[in-house]
Amino acid sequence: MKGSYDIMIVGIGGQGTILASNILGEACLIEGRSVRGAETHGMAQRGGSVESHVRIDGKFGPLVAPGTADLLIGFDMLEGLRYSHFLKPEGRMVVSRGMVIPTSVFVQGLAIPSEEDIIGKLSWIDLCLIDAEGVAREAGSVLAANVVMLGAASHHIPLAEESLVCAVQRLVPQKTIEINTRAFAMGRKAGENC
Amino acid sequence: MDQRYLLGNEAIALACLESPVGFVSGYPGTPSSEVIEILASHPDRSSYVEWSVNEKVALENALAAAWCGVRALVTMKHVGLNVAADPLMTSAYTGVTGGLVIMSADDPFAHSSQNEQDSRMFAKFARIPCLDPSTLQEAHDMVRDAFALSEEFGLPVMFRPTTRICHSKGNVTLGPVLAFTGKGEFHKDPRQYVVIPAHTRILHRKLNQKQPVVKKRLSELVYNQCQVRGKTAVIASGIAASYVEEIIPHDVSFMKIGAYPIDEEWLAGFVRMHEKVLVVEELFPMVEEAVREVAGTVAVYGKKTGHAPYEGELSPDSVARIMASCGFSTGIQYPSVQPVPDLPPRPPILCAGCMHRPVFYAIKKVFKDGIYPSDIGCYTLGLQLGAVDTTICMGASITVGSGIFHAGEERDVVATIGDSTFLHTGIPGLMNAVYNGARMTVVILDNRTTAMTGHQPNPNTGCTVCGSPSPPISLEALCRACGVGFVETVDPYDMVTLTAALKDAKARPGVNVVIAKQPCVIIARRAGIKRGRYRVDPDTCTGCGICIKFGCPAIEQHDEKASINDLCSGCAVCAQLCPSGSIGKEGVR
Numbered sequence: 001m002k003g004s005y006d007i008m009i010v011g012i013g014g015q016g017t018i019l020a021s022n023i024l025g026e027a028c029l030i031e032g033r034s035v036r037g038a039e040t041h042g043m044a045q046r047g048g049s050v051e052s053h054v055r056i057d058g059k060f061g062p063l064v065a066p067g068t069a070d071l072l073i074g075f076d077m078l079e080g081l082r083y084s085h086f087l088k089p090e091g092r093m094v095v096s097r098g099m100v101i102p103t104s105v106f107v108q109g110l111a112i113p114s115e116e117d118i119i120g121k122l123s124w125i126d127l128c129l130i131d132a133e134g135v136a137r138e139a140g141s142v143l144a145a146n147v148v149m150l151g152a153a154s155h156h157i158p159l160a161e162e163s164l165v166c167a168v169q170r171l172v173p174q175k176t177i178e179i180n181t182r183a184f185a186m187g188r189k190a191g192e193n194c
Numbered sequence: 195m196d197q198r199y200l201l202g203n204e205a206i207a208l209a210c211l212e213s214p215v216g217f218v219s220g221y222p223g224t225p226s227s228e229v230i231e232i233l234a235s236h237p238d239r240s241s242y243v244e245w246s247v248n249e250k251v252a253l254e255n256a257l258a259a260a261w262c263g264v265r266a267l268v269t270m271k272h273v274g275l276n277v278a279a280d281p282l283m284t285s286a287y288t289g290v291t292g293g294l295v296i297m298s299a300d301d302p303f304a305h306s307s308q309n310e311q312d313s314r315m316f317a318k319f320a321r322i323p324c325l326d327p328s329t330l331q332e333a334h335d336m337v338r339d340a341f342a343l344s345e346e347f348g349l350p351v352m353f354r355p356t357t358r359i360c361h362s363k364g365n366v367t368l369g370p371v372l373a374f375t376g377k378g379e380f381h382k383d384p385r386q387y388v389v390i391p392a393h394t395r396i397l398h399r400k401l402n403q404k405q406p407v408v409k410k411r412l413s414e415l416v417y418n419q420c421q422v423r424g425k426t427a428v429i430a431s432g433i434a435a436s437y438v439e440e441i442i443p444h445d446v447s448f449m450k451i452g453a454y455p456i457d458e459e460w461l462a463g464f465v466r467m468h469e470k471v472l473v474v475e476e477l478f479p480m481v482e483e484a485v486r487e488v489a490g491t492v493a494v495y496g497k498k499t500g501h502a503p504y505e506g507e508l509s510p511d512s513v514a515r516i517m518a519s520c521g522f523s524t525g526i527q528y529p530s531v532q533p534v535p536d537l538p539p540r541p542p543i544l545c546a547g548c549m550h551r552p553v554f555y556a557i558k559k560v561f562k563d564g565i566y567p568s569d570i571g572c573y574t575l576g577l578q579l580g581a582v583d584t585t586i587c588m589g590a591s592i593t594v595g596s597g598i599f600h601a602g603e604e605r606d607v608v609a610t611i612g613d614s615t616f617l618h619t620g621i622p623g624l625m626n627a628v629y630n631g632a633r634m635t636v637v638i639l640d641n642r643t644t645a646m647t648g649h650q651p652n653p654n655t656g657c658t659v660c661g662s663p664s665p666p667i668s669l670e671a672l673c674r675a676c677g678v679g680f681v682e683t684v685d686p687y688d689m690v691t692l693t694a695a696l697k698d699a700k701a702r703p704g705v706n707v708v709i710a711k712q713p714c715v716i717i718a719r720r721a722g723i724k725r726g727r728y729r730v731d732p733d734t735c736t737g738c739g740i741c742i743k744f745g746c747p748a749i750e751q752h753d754e755k756a757s758i759n760d761l762c763s764g765c766a767v768c769a770q771l772c773p774s775g776s777i778g779k780e781g782v783r
Contacts, residue, residue, distance in 0.1 A: 002440070002526055012540065025199035025363055035199060037363035041224060041306075046572065047747055048542035060440035061433060062362035065511040067529035078537065085531045102540040103747045107578075110538045121534060 004036075004058040005158050006068060010051045010083045011075030012100055013040070016146030019171065020073070021052035023150060026167035027159045028056055038062035047103075049079055056158060073153045075132070075146065076100055077118045084122060093125050094153040094194055096132035096145060128152070128194035135186050141176065144183035151187025155194055196368045202359045203228035205330050205366045206297070209337035211238060214372040215267050216292070217259035218243040219252040221618065222647035223271030224306035225360035226299035230269055231648070234659040240374040245650050245659045248588070248618040249274035253281045253296065260294035260350070261387065262378030265341045269297040272313050273587060277619065279316070282350075286320045287397035288387055289348040292378075293341030296322075300356045302476040302507035308570070308587060310505055312478035314454060317352040321401055323408055324352040324454040325417065328435035330364040332452060336417065338369070347408055349401075356476065358433045358507065409457040417452035420464050427464070428522065430474040431481050437513040438474055441524040451481050462488035472496060472520045476508050495520040544575050546748035547763030549686040549712035550639055554581035555744060555771075556689065557608050557637065560696040564606040567594040569620070571612035572646045573639050579745055581610070589619025596623070596632035596705075606700060607634040613669065614644035614652040621672065628677040628705045635699040636678075636707045638669055641714040649717060673707045686710040689770040715763050725764025727780045730756045734776040741768045741777065 007024065009017045021037050028035035036058035040050040053064040069087050074080025074095035087093060097115070105112045119127065130152045136145040147168055150157075154164055165184055172180040200208070207229045210218070218241055220230050234243040242259075246252035249270040256268035270278060275298040282296070298313040317324030325340055327333035333355055344351040385393050412418060427447035430438040435450040442448055449464055465471055465488055473482040473496035482496040495501050502516045511528035518524065544551050550573040557566065558581055568574060568582040569591040576582040584594050595609040611620050616638055624636060644650040651657050656666040673681045680702050682695045692710065699706035713721070730741075737754040748761040749768060758768075758777070769777040 013542065021363070022199070025365075029197065029199045029365055035363075035365055038358060039361060039363070041228075041361045046542035046545060046575070047540075049540040058364075061436040061510055062358060062364065063437075063509050065509060065528045066533075067511075067531040079540070081534055082537055082540075083533075085533045088529075101750065102538050103543055103745060104541070105538045106742050106749070106751045107745050112538055 002068065004055040005070050006064040007054040007056070007157070008051060008064055008069045008072045008083055008086045009054065009075075010049070010072065010079045012079065013046055013048050013050050015075045016143075017050050017052045017075065020146045020150055021054050022171055023147070023164065023167045024054045024056070024157070024159070026171055027163040030163045030166055031159060033057055034059050036060070036062040049082060051083060071153060071156050073149055075149060077115060078102070078113070081113070081118050081121055084125060087125060089124070091125065092128070092156050092194070093122065094128045094130060094149065094156070094191060096149055097129045098133065128191065130187070130190050132187070135190050136183055139183035139186050140179035144176070144180050147172070147180045147183040148187035148190070151184040152191025152194060154188050155191055161188070197365055198368060199363060200330065200366045201228065202330050202333055202355060202362050204232055205334040206337050206355065207232035207236070208368055208371070209334045210267050211236060211371040212338050212369045213265055213293070213341045214374040215241050215341070216264035216374040216376055216378070217241060217256060217266040218269075219246045219255045220269030221246055221249045221252055221274055222644050222650040223274050223299070224647055225301060225357045226269045226271050226297060227647045227650065228360070229297065230659060231650070238371045243659055245652065247653060249278040250281060253278040253285070256294060257281060257285050257290070257350070259378060260290035260292040261288070262292065262380045264292040264376060264378040265374075266292060267295050267297065270299070271307065272298055272300045272311050273308060274298070275313055275316055277588065282316065283320050284389055285350050286322045286401055287389060287394055290344060290350055291348070293344035294350040295337065295340045295344060295353050296350055297353045297355070299360050300354055300477070302356055305357050308585065310477055312480065313352060313354045314480050315478055317354070317454060318480070321405065322349050322352055323347065323412060324354055326354045326432045326452050326454070327359050328432055328450060328452060330359065330362065330366050332417070333359050334366050334368070336452070339415070343411075346411070347404060349404065349408070356433055356507070405455065409455050412453040412455070413457035413460045415453060418450070418456065418460070420449035421447060422464070422467055423447045425468055426470045426522065427468040428472045428474060428517065429481060429485060432476060434474045434476055434508045434513060437508060437510045440510060441514055441517070441526050443523050443525060446522060454480070456481070456484050458484070458488055461485065465489050465492055468492060470495070472501070472517065472522060474502060474508065474513055474516060477504070479504070541578070542575060543578065543745075543747055544572065545715050546746050546761040547715040547765040548572070549641055549710060549715070550576060551579065551744065551746060552686045552689060552692065552765075552767045553610070553637060553639060553710045554579045556692045556696055557581055557610070560693060560700060561606045561608050561635070564608045565595075565598055565603060567591045567598065567607065567609045569611040569615045571615055571639070573610055573612055576610065588615055589623055592620055592623035592627055592636055595634045595636070596627035596630065599632045599634055600630070609634060609636045610639055611636065612645075613638060613640040613642065613654045616669070617653055617667065621676065624673065624678070624705070625676045632705055633703060634705055635696070636705060638707060638709045640669060640709050640711040643714050643717055645714045645716070649714065669709055678705050678707050680706040681709065682707070683709040683711055686712050687765045687767055689767060715765070719763065725766070727758065727760070727762040727764055728766060728769055728777055729758050729780045731776045731778065732757070734774050736774050738773060740771055740773060744768055744771060
């Protein structure tokens with residue numbers, strides 16, 4: 001049996017997956033718990049598909065093995081589907097509604113699955129869709145969508161709400177603390193039934 | 195004792211401040227780049243820090259600092275070590291007085307690299323010690339210790355983290371930051387520092403004499419350790435050791451290797467206590483070869499028996515499969531799962547408004563049947579636009595181009611190279627092409643920065659890593675000084691001028707240079723440059739698809755009509771391409 005709670009955060013370079021994984025790591029530190037993580041840096045960040053691995057209570061390597069993640073947080077539906085095989089059968093997925101269509105689809109004329117197709121392909125998963133952009137806009141800035149997603153998924157994360165909120169406040173830029181604190185709370189509410 | 199959640203490269207940088215380091219140099223390369231950036235911007239920094247123009251320059255600078263008795267760090271990625279190989283090999287002969295740590299970050303699986311070479315082999319080749327961390331805490335502790343070991347042995351020490359150390363995160367316990375207050379002083383000693391044959395023969399003997407001492411000392415450290423727990427054993431190195439530790443059963447012996455060269459006597463003692471040994475390591479079978487040398491009749495499993503791969507990176511599940519294939523049970527069973535098939539890929543792509551895209555577009559228009567050697571940078575993504583035919587290593591666009599010409603190829607050769615890469619190792623190739631009478635066009639993609647690795651400044655930027663202003667290089671004067679007759683600088687957002695300059699270059703004999711100059715669009719955005727967005731008039735758009743084929747991530751196609759999304763940075767190139775004149779500035783019509 002693994003002794004860690006393993007989370008995948010997936011999205012597109014520039015959507016804030018690294019900040020989201022930093023917030024989880026910082027919250028672990030606040031609770032005095034061990035944590036391991038791995039993420040995509042370098043060229044892949046240029047609008048490419050990115051993944052962050054976070055292992056709460058992890059004491060060994062940073063990578064989450066396919067088929068073993070407890071929770072997947074997706075900032076884009078297509079990326080959620082792309083990494084869905086990382087989830088274990090009883091795992092949960094919290095995904096931001098909507099998707100950015102890859103440029104390759106237009107240039108090469110590829111087929112793109114519809115939102116309904118994606119939901120269908122994820123029927124084996126305990127799936128929860130969140131209107132992260134809408135909630136973030138209401139909280140004060142669409143840039144806070146990543147924090148909204150953390151709030152929505154926080155019901156399943158084995159860290160105290162106070163630790164996560166404290167980590168958000170420590171890591172976001174000074175002038176956005178208020179917006180992000182609100183974004184976390186509103187995200188948490190939006191994810192109540194997740 | 196301070197406990198923090200850190201990126202591996204952050205833990206490495208902070209360990210340097212604890213040492214304390216006095217001199218830092220390097221050239222950017224994923225996954226090594228953050229170390230220098232963190233050191234340069236740290237409020238408690240007391241050391242000198244520079245981005246050098248290439249890795250050879252960086253290592254020679256750092257070596258000199260270490261000769262002056264100052265603790266020095268030089269950072270690079272694994273392939274950068276090839277560029278620095280010349281000083282590396284002889285630095286082991288001259289040795290050092292101040293600690294010299296050479297950080298060469300390896301990239302198994304080539305996440306961001308052109309090959310999967312193993313820096314441990316370079317350390318062995320040069321006969322210098324090598325430290326290979328398995329965790330972030332170990333990476334931190336090794337760097338701190340590496341400076342002292344370098345001084346103890348009088349040898350440069352290689353520190354070799356991999357991508358999953360540099361770019362992984364974890365809680366790390368830190369020590370206090372110390373201020374560097376020393377001052378370098380060079381003591382003349384030609385027998386040590388002038389490697390003429392008479393001196394170097396003696397230095398080589400001295401280097402060889404150091405080896406047994408180094409092995410013995412490294413075996414006393416915590417980085418090579420073992421626990422005897424049964425008749426079978428797993429030996430692992432680097433990050434792979436942390437994968438093995440998570441799943442190894444309690445009745446299987448375990449040895450972790452983190453420091454090289456390995457003491458053979460110590461290794462033999464462990465191996466011979468077992469009936470069967472499996473070696474798990476990434477890339478080259480370096481530990482496995484050492485184990486085989488001392489194994490005698492003990493059965494050894496690993497790469498050479500086909501149980502473990504020579505290429506790629508390992509992972510928890512692949513290590514479990516390797517162990518199972520050799521008859522070891524594992525504490526965790528990993529399911530065999532497959533990704534969802536046939537999803538549209540989302541590879542990295544040139545940004546909306548990137549200056550490289552119109553240049554590639556124009557090159558393909560003007561040099562329809564051309565051969566396009568290119569180089570290492572964001573612009574390697576020009577591959578997606580069909581405008582990159584070769585990439586081998588830093589600076590190899592112009593050299594490959596002149597080689598193709600002299601081989602007798604009659605089609606036009608157009609080499610593309612970024613400003614940072616041109617300054618790194620591109621200039622000798624340009625000089626050589628002019629000198630030897632090649633015929634080709636060189637396009638310098640001048641975005642004023644080293645963009646791909648995170649916008650590190652270079653001599654073309656106008657400032658140093660610490661923010662001091664520096665005289666910007668004149669690429670035009672440099673090219674002319676190499677003997678290039680035609681040097682034309684153009685704005686790549688201006689398709690008419692860009693195309694005209696390329697046509698002009700095409701018509702001329704010899705080597706011609708077009709410098710396409712625009713700041714990287716990410717830097718421009720951060721600097722607050724706003725050009726305004728563009729939009730497509732759906733009433734006049736004919737759906738011809740020309741703007742779609744341009745491949746900008748800001749341009750989408752819905753219901754046979756193009757549209758522009760909010761990624762648009764206002765470069766206006768698509769508006770110049772649109773044959774129906776349907777693209778214009780938002781709010782202006």
